[in-house]
Amino acid sequence: MNPFDESSHAFIVWLSKCGAEISQKIKLQDLRNIQAGRGVVAVQNIEQDELLFRIPRTAILSVENSILSNEIPKATFEHLGPWLSLIFVMLYEYNNRHVSNWAPYFNVLPTEFNTLMFWEADELEELQGSAVRAKIGKEEADNMFKNQLVPVIREFAEMFFSGDSRARERAEAMMENHNIDLMHKMGSLIMAYAFDLEPMNVQKDVDEEGYASEDEDEALPKGMVPLADMLNADADRNNACLFYEAEFLSMKAIKPIVAGDEIFNDYGPLPRSDLLRRYGYITENYAQYDVVEIPFTRIAQAASKGGITLYEDKIEYLDEHGLIETGYDICASNPFSIEESMSPELITIVETLLLDEDEFERLKRKGKLPKPDQISTRGIEVLHNFVISQRQEYGTTLEQDMRDVPVSPTSEMTLKDRRCGMAKLVRMGEKKILQDAEKALFALLQEKNRTNRVAKRRAEDEHYDLGKRQRGR
Template structure:
């Protein structure tokens, strides 16, 4: 995970702000050994939003932009109550895995002499975070209907409340000397969860450790200043002694330096970070068809009870094969289906003749490999079997009905600059984001799959 775009005036979340937070932060970097290249500068000018990092001179691929010693990282292992958090590790287990870091932040934020105080001065004001979890429920549902974000937010809010009242608050009350009353606040905890969601990093596991639990999140000063785009020009590298931000592309003088948060669709960006990349800049954007929507589309084509029973049997078999699930989704990229095996198998099983399905089950899902090209690239959709194309098209139509607007309405808004400028920031983000991507991606699918 990486850091989000900054947008508004920043200051220390708890306590007063430095009149020149950048100068204070850069001085602190020198004191703690956080090395910034003379070719880069932290700036509010020439950045996509708020603070960012800009090249003062041209930078070549492979050049070091800055190095963060591991002692400077803020985590459950480096904070001033690390020993206590380690001793109480069992009691701090949670679904998110973030509770120890959040407690570390709650403790350090209230400490006037915290080693990270100059770093906190560059944080956004916690009350200004733009995650959908802070939007009114009505606005969230109206603007993001059909994207899956409102449902994800509801789960987040339930988990946050549960963690706070069952784990975090009892822990703080058990250690009143370490946590002042002003940080024992569900609102502050809620805001810090959003900040950790957006600004923290997670060190990847080694290949041989893939079966282990993920590493806990940590805060990386300087790295969380960089904004994100899909076509990024820098990347964070992990080494035993430090974390290094390295240029991956030539960066001309005056251009902003961008990190990546990973291959993130716009619905993920707005959910986790509170912003999207305007269409069509996000080349990692995707659109989802809920798996149960494909089942619903298939049921639409049944005429008698026997056909419906057989289709339910097929669906149950797909569940047994772990190709589908009640909460799963088929993920569609710009050029291909990213969940190709799952969707191909689903279309195959739901569309095959009854006798062929019996044989398929008898062979434990191993069908005849001698079949036509069924690769699910957007361009290849016209070559699919007619029954597959029909089911895919019906699924697309059902999905598009879940959105509050249609493609033409969105295109009209985007093309009318005067009207677009009058929209709220949230309305603009929603328009450029998940529902827009789904409509545009599936317009391609509709054109291809309409040749029936």
């Protein structure tokens, strides 16, 4: 048995000793030949609703289950928040893995990462104008580690480096680059693998597809759920789902699974840019969720240069209605539709900024806003210009990118080539959305102008006929 399979076997044995119930119809399999690391595969046919495995909550790598929860004040963890708290605990267990209960689990977790946090500057340049580059947050994470996490490690050095006479010296060394890099790796494991540990009666606001927002999920405690996180994800072939119970977390089949098929979880409707940022890979199945984000700063800049009246008053009013965000999405749709793809908030903001003073004051007195389904000719022109401006943020055109048809990343490609290929597919998806939006807005503008010309001609004809009748009296 090779070392990779030995680690997998030891992990399953450990998990069973922890009280996990694992179906004999599944197995952990080496999928590195398809760039998928470890995955879970059916070895027998599985029926819908059949239990695949059940993990006791006590086996979850979490703050609650770590010895640190009994040694460090609760207020400290509350101050750190869910993310930094789990990074803190994982660093502790990792540094003490020779005695950690989760040592066999750490042995099957990846040590190399392909998420955007670890890309080189020239590789990130391949993403060109994509808004995902501003979401990586490496500098912000560095600051959090140095200003929030390291001080806690220093404060509890003797506990964190238990039994080490050099505990305080090691705590000071946590500011060094290699330790900050280790914190990033723990954070990346959480980003890619952790689950939100929902209590039995959790109340979350979810969208029409049943997914909670990132902000909603941020508030929940995080935990690493062994084996559940070994499932790869697929938007189309999702055939399993994790269910939260009082003592266990249970993975069940949500459709029949044929022997030999891989078992897939689902990340929800993530665009490929976020799939790359959070998990370090992309797949064509998530192209349907691609988005282009129009930054609010671009809207503000255009408005401030366009002679918009009562600009600050309008921004304040929009903010009161919760419409001011960092950016606004234009989503993929097939066929492309402004109604389906264009953020209604974006349309409302543009139309509000374009209101003359009297109309704005009238709506403000009523506490109302322009309706996004009643877009004006000028509003279409502004949005059309926004789309063109956003397209120009990319260093190449869609046509240029398409001259060399991208290929799916393979094991034969170098790491840099795979990263550049994935970046190219991401930016092509975004450029396709912008191209579709530009065409749709231009067509709508032509239709509006045509309708306005017809209405104007009809009004002129009616005025002429009225004049004739009056002269004929």
